[in-house]
Amino acid sequence: MTWSIVARDPATGHLGIAVASRFFAVGAAVPFMRGGIGAIATQAFVSPLYGTDGLTLLAEGHAPDAVIAILTDRDDGCQQRQMHLIDGQGRNAAFTGEKCVEWAGHLVDENVSVAGNMLAGPRVISETLRVYKETASAPFAERLLAAMEAGEAEGGDKRGRQSAALKIYRDQDYPWLDIRADDHPDPLGELRRLYAVAQERFLHVVETMPTRANPHGLTDRRLIDEKIAALETARIAEGRPSPSFATPLKPA
Structure with missing residues (x-):
């Protein structure tokens, strides 16, 4: 029912x-x-335990292939399931289990894998991987989006389109970016819009959040407010409309 790309920016x-x-x-x-x-x-045929328990096993030092072996060996339904990890x-x-609905399969490359089932054909994942690898100079989020768009152009999920998601984690237990289109006629296009909205304010605010290395984060919010205001002024001066659906900002 799905295809996905899992990657690490080296x-x-x-x-x-x-x-x-x-x-x-x-x-x-899925993620x-x-x-x-x-x-x-x-x-x-999703097993959330592959995600939750798999992360626990990775944290304990198990290699990804060992994680797959442990999770599938204890699961009588594993041949209906698919997973990939880094x-x-x-x-x-x-x-990819033998009973996954065709077309189903996966590709594994250096620091990236692509897998899918119920797909229009194998080119969905091969094009997803190709575009990801060929956009190495682009920002990580844009590479992931471009890769998925290439897979969609090859037919994507053979049943049609409904939802999509993009998650990126840096070195913390909370995400740097976590956007979803849960029910949309063009979910990847909606992710593009949400990513553009995130760049207006959200991603700049995330940079100020506390981390383990700096549990205080940025304590002077004027600095980030001034940066966001400057970006907004530049956008308006250039005549670029905001991609956001938010209502106009009211004075505090």
Whole structure:
């Protein structure tokens, strides 16, 4: 019912998952991540335990292929399931059960894997991987979105479109970016819009949040307010409309 890309940016160690499906709220079911630990996509006849327990196993030091073996060996339904994952070191692995609905399969490459089931054909995942690898100079989020758009252009989920999600974790247990289109006729296009909205304010605010290395974060909010105001002024001066649906900002 789904295809997804799971990746690690080798330059930063950031982890990301992008996913799309003809299924409601795929972002609530497929992606699981912990900063610095790993990223797991569990799909087809989804087992959330592949995500939750898989992250625990990665945190304990198990390699991705061992995680797959442990999770599938204890699961009588594993042949209806699919999963792929990467750890914080860039080691990755994938599994596609023999009973997954065709077309189903996966591709694993350095620091990235793509997997899907109920797809229009194998080119969905091969094009997703190709575009991801060919956009290495682009920002991580944009690479993931471009890759998924390439897969959609090859037919994507053979049943149609409904939802999509993009998650990126840096080195913390909370996401740097977590956006979803749960029920939309063009979910990947909606993710593009949401990513553009996030760049107006949200991602700048995230940069100020406390981390383990700096539990205070940025304590002077005037600095971030001034930066956001300057970006907004520049946008208006250039005549660029905001992609946001938010109502006009009222004075505090």
